[in-house]
Amino acid sequence: MPAQRDDSQAHGSAPVHITVDRAHAGGPQHAIKIRARDVNVFYGDKQALFDVSLDVPEKAVTALIGPSGCGKSTFLRCINRMNDTIPGATVRGRIELDGEDVNDRAIDPVILRGRVGMVFQKPNPFPKTIFENVAYGARIHGLTTSKSELEALVETSLKKAGLWGEVADRLHQPGTGLSGGQQQRLVIARAIAVSPEVILMDEPCSALDPIATARIEELIDELRNQYCIVIVTHSMAQAARVSQKTAFFHLGKLVEAGPTGEIFTNPRDSRTQDYITGRFG
Template identity: 70%
Template sequence: MGEVDMSNAVEVTAPMASSDAARETKFHTRGVQVFYGEKQALFDVDLDIYENEVTALIGPSGCGKSTYLRTLNRMNDTIDICRVKGKIELDGTDVYSDKIDVVHLRARVGMVFQKPNPFPKSIYENIAYGPRIHGIATGKEDIDQIVEESLTKASLWNEVKDRLDEPGTGLSGGQQQRLCIARAIAVQPEVILMDEPCSALDPIATARIEELIDELRDNFTIVIVTHSMQQAARVSQRTAFFHLGDLVEVGETGKIFTTPQDQRTQDYITGRFG
């Protein structure tokens, strides 16, 4: 647990009003601080992520929203100089504690990246990779089923069902990103983290992914980082605004965009900076 840095007092809107009572908390994070070497990238972030909901993290570039996202499934572990302090609980267990295994954690909390990164293998093998390494499915039939289901859920099945043996890298950018989403789904995670999944895509492909995100909400908890406020407004139920490593404001998406409480949020959404 990191000590609270008083000089960096953070304004955080109090977590949710009464209408949210029915939701279950998936991630419960308090006082999250992240350091890259000497440099501090996140200051005492307190944020809850609710189940079966899309939470959007917005803010100007370099504000720490991706850094926060990557603490949720400990992807920051892959960076040598990165240190994380604070409480990050998934279903009540600290993900940085010994009780949680990082491999298991990432199987439960999948991730989709900014640039589509299909493996240089066939479409089929891309999907089958996760279930195989985790031993979720072993027989050919099981895997076939998972591949079809995942691709269907990622609304890619109809486009690729006849060419599952072709390399995943041969698909268009939007298809590649949906393949990556399907690849994440195939492991049957509880949460899917998306790090600006549409930033490398054209508007039409972006619209398809956004539709997909909305459909996936029924089955998964989704956290999406985006620099597009319109996208946040379109796909998310809740929005958190980050600025210079601080979580400035969090609330229902509608409220954040119509009646922001903080001056900085207001400046950002009205386009004064960003």
């Protein structure tokens, strides 16, 4: 197995990341929100992830990059245990959210997914009204006690997702009637509404046009002050624009992870170098 470089190992037992993103240079130190150790994932007999260890910082955007089929989405789905829903998938290793192993029997995946929200590749608003889409999580988790409280929650969530101005006058129309970019922001509002600590985004812009993409990227930048965001992306430019930390996956292995600025200007592994310069992938 080729030498696997992960700075969490390099830092020893107390890995603390300092992001050196230009926008954030000299910013606060970020505590570790998610700590993954030796994660292996199998789909049936096929191994999709090999001993992945990665630290994800709090209140920052971590980008997972790599060619198709490299396991970055698989890793993402480990964090909120969405791999449980795939028949034949097994996850081994530790993934700690605030020090607790998410795969522990004591952890209820339903509660976990309330803490770790997810945004998918294709916008997937439910076939309900815009209001009901955002209210969905609050309703199933019983987060609000009165109608006015629920309305306030929907409003603040839509405002945080930057969609309020566009839909305030048509909250009771179907969410599926919005444009692709609006749908994706609606889905983000839906995820925010349950006050998650972590938001996972699986190629959130791959189905969107450049303008909608720019809008989502702005939104991600605004949200990173409040949430720990992990984003899978195929666009290296996007990773460079929105993230503070970048992890490069290749063939199911984590090749290299570090501050985004460093990965893009001075990668330590030749495969990372090849990928970001467009030689493969």
